[in-house]
Amino acid sequence: MPDLLRRLWRIPRWRWSIVLVLLLGGCSAVAIHQLDERFGPASPRERVVSHDSLAGRQWEDEVKPVIETRCVVCHGCYDAPCQLKMSSAAGIDRGMNPAPVYDGTRLLAANLTRMFEDADTTEQWRSMDFSPVLNERFDSPAANLEGSVLFRALSQKRKAPLPVTEDGLLPEDRFDLSLNRSQVCAPVEGYDKFAEDHPDWGMPYALPQVSDEEHRTLVNWLAKGGAMTGPAPLPQTLMPHIEQAERFFNGDSLKQRLMNRYIYEHLFLSHVYFPDIKGADGRPVFFKLVRSSTPPGEPIKRISTRRPYDAPYASYTADERASMPHDEAGRPRVYYRLWQERATILAKNHLPYALDDARFKRWQALFLTPDYPVDDLPDYDLRTASNPFLTFEAIPAESRYRFMLDESQNTIMGFIKGPVCRGQVAVDVINDHFWVGFTDPKMFSHPEVERTLADEGKNLSLPAEQSSNALPISSWVKFESKQTAYLKAKQRLMSQAYLDGDLRLDERVLWDGSGWTEGPGQGRNPNAALTIYRHFDNAAVMKGLVGGVPKTGWIIDYPMLERIHYLLVAGFDVYGNLGHQLVTRLYMDFLRMEGENNLLVLLPAGERQAVHDSWYHDVSPGLVELLFKKPPQFDAPSGIVWTPQELSSPNQARLGLMRRMQERLAPELGHERSLSNVEDEHVRHELQALAAVQGVSASLMPEVTIVALEDGTDDSPRLYSVLRNSAHANITSLFDEEKNRRPEEDTLDVLRGVAGDYPNAFWRLTPDTLTGLAERVAALETEEDYRALQADIGVRRTDPRFWEFSDSVLRTNYADRPVEAGLLDYNRLENR
Structure with missing residues (x-):
């Protein structure tokens, strides 16, 4: 032996x-x-039934609500464990795949597995290594249960309910809650072994089991074969609006077609809706603007490409292209159609965008009324198509800029909620809390600006021109050189405008929201200023200057805003290789610094460098030489009249500038997030005191805490969010953010409503438990202190009341924000 x-x-x-x-x-x-x-052998089956059938009504009324509130809160979007997206019937039927979408280490771009785009049938998904979670053998109750991974996972949870330690936590040695944990995606044939190896991993994973009634509902549905419905029938009142929109999006003139390509490439991720029409659930019916090979009036045939500006018919055969409608130049036509959203609305990728008569009139005024020639349409060559300054050069820059500013929150949310919504490499390039303003769009009406953008078009190219595979170092060097050349041209343009008296370095540089509507009685746009909160690997964007005065801010101009979109939304490929993701992150460094420098030039000239340096403490000498050779790109004196106190120190100058931003923009901005609007004086005082907590005590708090304040008057609590703003010496580190942390400088903001799509903790408060809460939080010194607080007022992921509390928060959030709300993501709930 x-x-x-x-x-x-x-x-x-x-x-x-x-x-x-x-x-x-x-x-x-x-x-x-x-x-x-x-x-019998496995074979995909047809599960979609009509909405008015008995099985269809049971799915809609009984099963789907349980799936959404208990499953989709973890299984949605790209980061669904095992790619099991349960937010649609098609996603459930598709099943699971162990290959992670978010992978910052792969050397080659991955194959695409996007729902509703990269396969049309379940059989096609099976050929792409997706295994079923519903039974695909004989249609009998026994087979439908025993052959279903979903049933096995639910039953496993009943056999081994959630284990809880004496202090109310999950045992850390039995659960891995990290976002990048290894995934075990056991098909039904291997499920017995999986359950033996991981007896505690029944579903919902690391959360309480569903109720007995919910379990019976799901088991009964599964036993009957798992019938589901497709898209809900559209209200007849919607049809004229859809027809009107598709007529607008498919005009025949070259000018119209160029405009609609531009609109599509900026709204392809948005959930467009008609605000006057509601669906059966009382909420808007949402659509995606898609490319189709078929014109309005015919069934949509989606054209799916890796990026929205890729050549639409590159994968089609010559015979297929020949059979399509062609324009006068012999090119196959591309049609822009409204495709009804099939999936449950998730907050983390929800970008609502209203379509109505005023919107179409606005676009008419921006793109069609101005007198400019369009002699031919741009092609789809990658180097050109990935660069909007070349592709859309014919459209006036001011028109393009105003289009993006009209819904700047939507524009910026694209890089927060789009493909890069998950992953440290994507969003750790920004600070945890900062304000954003925009340069006045009238500045881009000057011919000199148009000429500079045209001349610098090649220097404004973006990493996506290298497709989804890139070599990071050589690519970075190339784009750094182009960025430097562009900034020099920008500096020359600004210097000449300053000398000519066309540029004043004062508050008037900032767009104040004017020019929102056409004609008499022009309104002001609440998108004139935004606030961004970053929570490690995700973020939230809000209208207005929200929270306390932040350390940093950006002023965004048109070239910067356009590049953000084409870098992180239109041009970013979540399936791309390490080089593509890394170069994207490094390029975003350029854009962040450019936005910061736009703000710095409004400060007193003698304070600019010191304020900049306060944002970049402890940067290594090599990075200083590489990235920060000369931070302020423009050296003319500020036109702002400063007080002696504001000139007393760099910090006072910074605070003075932030106050002027508020004075310039605050009258036009919404204040729905502000605690000043809380009517109950006691509640307002206690929450404002909580927002004043700083330092190590604040650092012990989660990044996003959703608070439900119950006063006993009705079933709907009042919702608030406590956000931790994590301080950093700098944010130049790619992968080791913790070494730059400054917990002694952390702060808290308390906002009305749900502010963050990925809650880390829940609190359940009453007016009594709210009293003195700020003092309790300010007294936190250790992790044990925080755990004691959470045991008292928190609703942990182990709490038997968890799902009841979750439902209450969801109902209230939908009532508060019927258009903007969606299901929250529970993958970041803490175990503390």
Whole structure:
């Protein structure tokens, strides 16, 4: 026996890997054979039934609400565990795939697996390594249950309810709650082994089990075969609005077609809706603006490409292209259509955008009324198509800028809620809390500006021109050189405008929201200023200057805003390789610094460098030389009249500038997030005191805490959010953010409503438990102190009342924000 052990020990590791694969494969084959012998071979089946059928009504009224509120809160979007997206019937039927979408280490771009785009049938998904979670063998109650991963996972939870330690937490050695945890995506044939290895991992994972009634509902549905409905029938009152919109989006003139390509490439992620029409649930019916090979009036045939500006018919055969409608130049036509959203609305990727008569009139005034020639349409060559300054050069820059400013929150939310909404490499390039203003769009009506943008078009190119595979170092060097050249041209333009008297470095540089509507009685746009909160690897964008005065701010001009969109939304590929993701992150460094420098030039000239340096403490000498050679790109004196106190220190100058932003913009901005609007004086005082907590005590708080304040008057609590603003010496580190943390400088903001799509903690308060809460939080010194507080007022992920509380928050959030609200994501709930 010892000799045998010695021989086994000498077997190379790679051979052990082969042996292990063969053994596991053999076990899987045995399990498949057993299931096939009892219930027949697996084959995808049709599960979609009509809405007015008995099975359809049961799905809509009983099953779907449970799936959404108990499953989709973790299984939605790209970051759904095992790619199991349960936010639609098609996603449930597609099943799961162990390959992660978010992978910052892959050397080559991954194959696309986007719902409703990269496969049309369940059979096609099976060929792309997706395994079912519903039974695909004989249609009998026994087979439908035993052959369903979903049933197995629910039953496993009943057999092994959530284990809880004495202090109310999950045992850390039995659960991995990290976002990048290894995923075990067991198909039904291997589920027994999975349950044996991980008995506590029944579904919902690391959360309480569903109620007995909900369990019966799901089991009954599964036993009957898992019938589901497709998209809800559209209200007849919507049809004229859809027809009007599609007529607008498919005009025949070159000018109209260029305009609609521009609109599509900026709104392809948005959920467009008609505000006057509601669906059966009382909420708007949402659509996606898509490219189709078929014109209005015919069924939509989506044209799906990796990016919205990729050549639409590159993958089509010559015969397919020949059979399509062509324009007068012999090019196959691309039509822009409204495709009804099939999936449940998730807050983390919800970008609502209203379409109405005023919107179409606005676009007419911006794009069609101005007199400019469009002699031909741009092609889809990647180097041109990825660069909006070349593709859309014919459209006046002011028109493009005003289009993006009209809904600047939507524009900026694209890089927060779009493909890069998940992943530290994407959003750790920004500070935790900062204000954003915009340069006045009238500045881009000057011919000199148009000429500079045209001349600098190639220097404004973006990493996506290299497709989804890039070499990070050489790419970064190339784009750094282009950015430097563009900034020099920008500096020359600003210097000449300053000398000519066309540029004044004072508050009037900032757009104040004017020019929002056409004609008499022009209104002001609440998108004139935004606030961004970053929570490690995700973020939130709000209208107005929200929260306390932040350390930093940006002033965004048109070239910067356009590049943000084409860098992080239109041009970013979440399936791209390491180089693509890394170069994207590094390029965003350029844009952040450009926005900061736009703000710095409004400060007193003698304070600019010191304020800049306060944002970049402890940066290594190499990075200083590489990234920060000369931070303020423009050295003319500020036109603001400063008080002696504001000139007393760099910090006072910074605070003075932020106050002037508020004075310039605050009258036009909404204040729905502000505690000043809380009517109950006691509640307002206590919450404002909580917002004043700073330092180490604040650093012990979660990044996003959703507070439900129950006063006993009705079933709907009042919702607030406590946000931790994590201070950093600088944000130049790619992967080791913790080393730059300054917890002694952390602050809190308390806002009305739900502010953050990924809550880390829940609090359940009454007016009594709210009293003195600020003092309790300010007294936090250790992790044990925080856990004691959470045990008292928190609703932990282990709490038996968790789902009841979650439903209450969801109902109230929908009532507060019927258009903007969506399901929250629970993948970041803490175990503290």
